[in-house]
Amino acid sequence: MKIGVHKVAMAAPNDVSELAALIVAGTVDPARIVALIGKTEGNGGANDFTRGYATLSYQLLLAPLLGLSPEEVGHRIAFVWSGGTEGVLSPHATVLTRDESIAPPVAGDKRLALGIATTRTILPEEVGTMVQVREVARAVRVALDQAGIAEPADVHYVQVKGPLLTPAAVAEAEARGRPTVTRDPNGSKPYARGATALGVALALGEVAEEALSDAAIARRLDLFSKVASTSAGGELTACEVLLFGNSPSATSxxxxxxxxxxxxxxxxxxxxxxxxxxxxxxxxxxxxxxxxxxxxxxxxxxxxxxxxxxxxxxxxxxxxxxxxxxxxxxxxxxxxxxxxxxxxxxxxxxxxxxxxxxxxxxxxxxxxxxxx
Known part of the structure; x- marks a missing residue:
């Protein structure tokens, strides 16, 4: 496995020109793009639509190059956005490519590896609960195996983006007689982020499952992962897991x-x-x-x-x-x-x-x- 890392600037949430230029120059092969992680200049809240706007813009760029529909691009490539570029923070995206071709690794060395997995759809009543924790833990284990990492100590960063509660999602759950952890969209972010972080901690052995419960999420802050970084957005219905570490089988x-x-x-x-x-x-x-x-x-x-x-x-x-x-x-x-x-x-x-x-x-x- 060889991972490529390419940072591209963005003049606006719909600006994909720098990635387009890298593709034209042959620096980036669109067929090898597996994920984009970036910052947009929105407010970072439940109503931050710059994240979905940026995703759609990159999907429209890549769809004809890959012979796919924009929706299919979204299933093939993980898009992780964080809104809010306050202060000196600059809007940008980090484009990650993965080459699975076999090449001899550097003897005795460990290089960057990346595993990607997605949970099933998380229902509104499951956001911020142990159901979400366990689903994320399962996905982290899949990503760990995909990255070729045997030791949790070789994992250095696990980015998880999952759903938060929107008014429509809360109403849909209530119509089925299913209560949610909160009715407040912005207030659901701590529960959503907390549950996904605990899923990472559970999968990597940083916390024991018997220590976890619905009541612990967003409350028992003495339970945590040191490598999880989690976000929540209304544009998602499942949790996307990107696991980064160093593997002896990687050639990055x-x-x-x-x-x-x-x-x-x-x-x-x-x-x-x-x-x-x-x-x-x-x-x-x-x-x-x-x-x-x-x-x-x-x-x-x-x-x-x-x-x-x-x-x-x-x-x-x-x-x-x-x-x-x-x-x-x-x-x-x-x-x-x-x-x-x-x-x-x-x-x-x-x-x-x-x-x-x-x-x-x-x-x-x-x-x-x-x-x-």
């Missing part, structure tokens, strides 16, 4: 590493994640990367969270009490600036909401780095 030009951000200004953890993938790039405490190390960074994926105490490093902030701007938008803007100051590139995947994704107040970060 990249490795992936991860770390835990202890707060939104933890620059050391950014360097730690990069160093986890490429030990020569730097170490925590060094405070910076040289130009060569920066040039090898192919992608950064991170989650952003406000401190549950309302303080960072002893200083009070107003993220949780600001009635005008949701705390997720504050956190994304702050963390995006910190990461960009280290990497020199604001085209970063920074998503809000960390229910069961690292401990309270913490957040995961992963880095894909080109191997020298």
């Amino acid at each position: 030009d990249f490795r992936i590493g991860h770390a835990v951000l202890r707060d939104a200004i933890d620059a050391d953890a950014v360097i730690e994640a990069i160093g986890s993938a490429d030990p020569e790039s730097g170490s925590p405490g060094s405070g910076r990367l040289d130009a060569a190390a920066r040039s090898r960074i192919a992608a950064i994926f991170a989650k952003a969270e406000a401190s549950p105490t309302g303080r960072i490093r002893g200083r009070r902030n107003t993220m949780l009490s600001d009635a005008d701007i949701h705390y997720e938008r504050h956190a994304r803007a702050a963390l995006g600036a910190v990461i960009a100051s280290v990497t020199g590139d604001p085209a970063l995947f920074v998503s809000g909401g960390t229910e069961h994704q690292c401990g309270p107040g913490e957040a995961p970060i992963a880095a894909i780095v080109q191997v020298r």
Whole structure:
């Protein structure tokens, strides 16, 4: 397995010109595209339609090239979008290709591998419940096997995008006599994100199933995964799992590493994640990367969270009490600036909401780095 990583800028949610240019140049073979992960300039809420708009735009680009309908492209390629490019964050997409042709791996080395799996449709009454947890766990195990990764310790990032509750979904469930975890679409996000994160934790052995229950989801935040990054959107009805790790059977030009951000200004953890993938790039405490190390960074994926105490490093902030701007938008803007100051590139995947994704107040970060 050989994974390709290509970052493309987007001038608007419907701008697919940079990927089109890579295809024309022969740099990207559309037949090998398996996933896109990106940031759009929407609000990141339940009514963020930029995510679906971007998906449709890429489907329309790829459909004639693949001889498929736009809907068939959506079934073939995983599209994961996070809305909200506050602060310096730049709209972009990371295009991932996979070549399954057999080639001898580098002896004794582990390189970037990617497994992709999708759950069955998650019914509205199942969002944010143990049903969703178990379905995601099953999909993670499928993705793990597909990636050729035998050891959970070699997994560094699991991106899951699943459904949240829309007014229509809530009404449909209630018409069948099935209550949902909440009737509030935006209020369903913590349950949806939390259930999918716990599914990752369950599959990777980070939590025991007997510790889990419906009542624990979005409440028992001492139960978590250190490598899960989960999002929820109204444009999905199933959960899409993208599992990244390093495998001895992969022949990619990249490795992936991860770390835990202890707060939104933890620059050391950014360097730690990069160093986890490429030990020569730097170490925590060094405070910076040289130009060569920066040039090898192919992608950064991170989650952003406000401190549950309302303080960072002893200083009070107003993220949780600001009635005008949701705390997720504050956190994304702050963390995006910190990461960009280290990497020199604001085209970063920074998503809000960390229910069961690292401990309270913490957040995961992963880095894909080109191997020298």
